[in-house]
Amino acid sequence: MITVFLDMQRKHEPVIFAVPGHGKAAITAFSAFLAAHGGDPDNVVEVVCDMSQAFLSGVAENLPNAEVTVDWFHIVQTFTKALDGVRKKEGREKGHPKALRWAVLKTLDNGNLTAKQIAALQELVADQGATGDAWVIKEKLRWISGLTNARLEGMNGLFQAARSRAHGYRNEANFIAMIYLIGSPVGRLLDQAKST
Numbered sequence: 001m002i003t004v005f006l007d008m009q010r011k012h013e014p015v016i017f018a019v020p021g022h023g024k025a026a027i028t029a030f031s032a033f034l035a036a037h038g039g040d041p042d043n044v045v046e047v048v049c050d051m052s053q054a055f056l057s058g059v060a061e062n063l064p065n066a067e068v069t070v071d072w073f074h075i076v077q078t079f080t081k082a083l084d085g086v087r088k089k090e091g092r093e094k095g096h097p098k099a100l101r102w103a104v105l106k107t108l109d110n111g112n113l114t115a116k117q118i119a120a121l122q123e124l125v126a127d128q129g130a131t132g133d134a135w136v137i138k139e140k141l142r143w144i145s146g147l148t149n150a151r152l153e154g155m156n157g158l159f160q161a162a163r164s165r166a167h168g169y170r171n172e173a174n175f176i177a178m179i180y181l182i183g184s185p186v187g188r189l190l191d192q193a194k195s196t
Contacts, residue, residue, distance in 0.1 A: 002172060004179060005030050015183030020172040023054025031062035050074045072145030079141055083134040090131045100124060104135045158182050
């Protein structure tokens with residue numbers, strides 16, 4: 001696991017820091033990196049992260065002025081788990097078509113639903129039960145998350161594509177080096193140095 005820190009106000013080359021691990025140790029390492037390079041951890045005003053208690057306590061301890069925004073992916077993931085719980089409970093009470101189980105967990109607009117799953121979703125929405133309401137909310141949250149997470153997901157996609165293209169990296173240090181080459185000014189500076 002590698003934690004990557006981005007400056008979301010930078011239009012290009014937003015990677016500031018990458019470190020092996022996650023949680024409080026990663027936040028502590030980032031805070032130390034900022035201080036060692038003339039930055040002030042007190043000037044960090046917002047952190048977007050998952051709901052991990054380790055991340056949250058690391059932010060509180062090391063970036064005291066930062067407001068935490070939980071990233072949308074984890075909100076949708078949590079809501080999808082809750083939706084599945086509602087589906088199970090309501091299914092025991094009222095019964096649901098078998099195809100509904102995977103239909104509510106899949107993404108509506110990916111085009112990967114079977115005809116039975118589409119019919120089960122149509123029946124679910126027409127029924128106006130708790131599962132149908134929860135599914136509609138999950139889809140709306142997922143749609144919003146696609147709009148707000150696009151830049152983060154785009155950067156992560158570039159990093160994962162590089163990992164895939166290289167058939168993995170021998171160690172985390174090599175993968176971190178590639179993250180810097182792709183997402184920070186280091187790659188541009190190297191290109192400029194080669195051309196002189």
